[in-house]
Structure formats: C-alpha cells, structure tokens
Amino acid sequence: MAKKEPASVSMLVLALLKGREMYGYQIIEELDRRSEHVFQMKEGTLYPVLHGLEKDRLVTAREAVTDKGRTRRYYAVTEKGLRVLEEKEKEWQTFSRAVTAILAGA
Amino acid sequence: MAKKEPASVSMLVLALLKGREMYGYQIIEELDRRSEHVFQMKEGTLYPVLHGLEKDRLVTAREAVTDKGRTRRYYAVTEKGLRVLEEKEKEWQTFSRAVTAILAGA
DNA sequence: TAGTATACCTAGATGTCCTATGTATGTCAA
C-alpha cells in the first residue's frame, strides 16, 4: 500500500548485527531485551530470515563451538548488508513520519 | 513477531474518518495527499477493508447520490471504531518506539 | 532422571496487501 514498507524483521536483524556478530538465539534475546519485550520474535520467523539474508549476501555466517560443546552459527553483516540497512532505515523514517502525520490528523 | 503490529490500513482509515465521513475514493485521495504521496492505497486494498470494518461495526455506511448522478458510499466511524482506533494508536506508538530504539543501537 | 534452557531447523497455515480485472457514469478534447 505504501511506496514500500520496510520488511521489519530483516531490517531489525541487520541493525542488531551492525555493532557485532551474533548467533540466532542471541538475536532473539537481544531483540526482546532492547525493545523492552515488544519484539518477541519466534525461531520459526528468524531462522528462515537469516538464511535468506545469507543467500542475498547481506550477512555472512561462521560456525563456532563453545567450550561447553554447543555449536552456534555467528552472523555478521556485510558491506552490502549495511547499504541495504541504510536504505531500509530511510524507508522506515518516511513510513513512520507519514503514519504519524495521518494519526495527528494533518 | 511483535506483541502485535497495528494493521496499518484499517488504522489509517479509521484515523481519516475520525474528523468527518468520507467515501472510498476520497479516502484514497486524502491518504495520498496527507501522507505526501507515501501512501498510495489501491482500490483493491481499500474496499475489502471498508467492508470488513463495516461488518465489525467499526464504521457505518450510507449511500448518497451527487447532483451529477454519481453514487457514493459515505463511511463514518462508530463509537466502537473510535475505541479500536485508540487501541491501535497505542500499539503503533509502542511498536514505533521499539523500532527506533533498535535502529539507534540502544 | 525429568524438566527446562539452549540452539538449530522446516513444513504448512494464516493474514494482509497487491495485481488484475470488471462495471458504470461523467467530462473533455479532437
């Protein structure tokens, strides 16, 4: 309906990965924490999104094993991913401002 | 993924109807105008939404014929609709604030 | 040793919105 609504999940994931690499489960926890429990993403949502981002080369993945023997897949955002993130952020600002204007009864 | 994302189209429509009654085609034009061309809603999106809102008693409709002979369906928001709108607005604020926090790298 | 947390994964359903199309009338220019 809008010119283009920012696909929120992938945008949020890219934003989280901007600072440092993270593994899937951690992304879910961080989103929950930083959003003060507004975003409670399901694993069934996140993992397919991560695979998509990897396929599109917006993130890279590396496998690592903890001292306790757990295997994790760490994701890091690529240059391309950062550019896409910037684009999505702009779209979000536009979208958000427009909604606010309508709600305010401009 | 979020606690609940506000269904944007119905929220925006209710918000537009808050001030005065409007007919479908006019809603599309007003959305475009007030959002500065960010929201270019399609008729195929709006009309089913209006029918749904009517069915849920969030709006009422009345038919009117212009002096030129055109038939229009004017929609007005109900008390129930106003309550739902308020709810959706709160959800939007919560959602929007959370996204901003994540993007800011909180 | 049973339950919970961690950590990954996929298939299929759902819901929102879009594309495409249809009907009918009004207006304006060629």
Place this chain on the structure above:
DNA sequence: TTGACATACATAGGACATCTAGGTATACTA
C-alpha cells in the same frame, strides 16, 4: 461523437511476511 481519462464502486486470485506447530540435539539443575 467518440475515444480517452477520471470518478466510483467491486471481486477473484496471487504474492509475501510472519506465525504455528512440530522436530532434533545437547547442557544444566532440581
């Protein structure tokens, strides 16, 4: 006067994002 475009309504079918529900496996804790 006719052909193009705007107005005004409508629906069917598809695309896409996210959710539900399930699965596997290991580690910790009561």
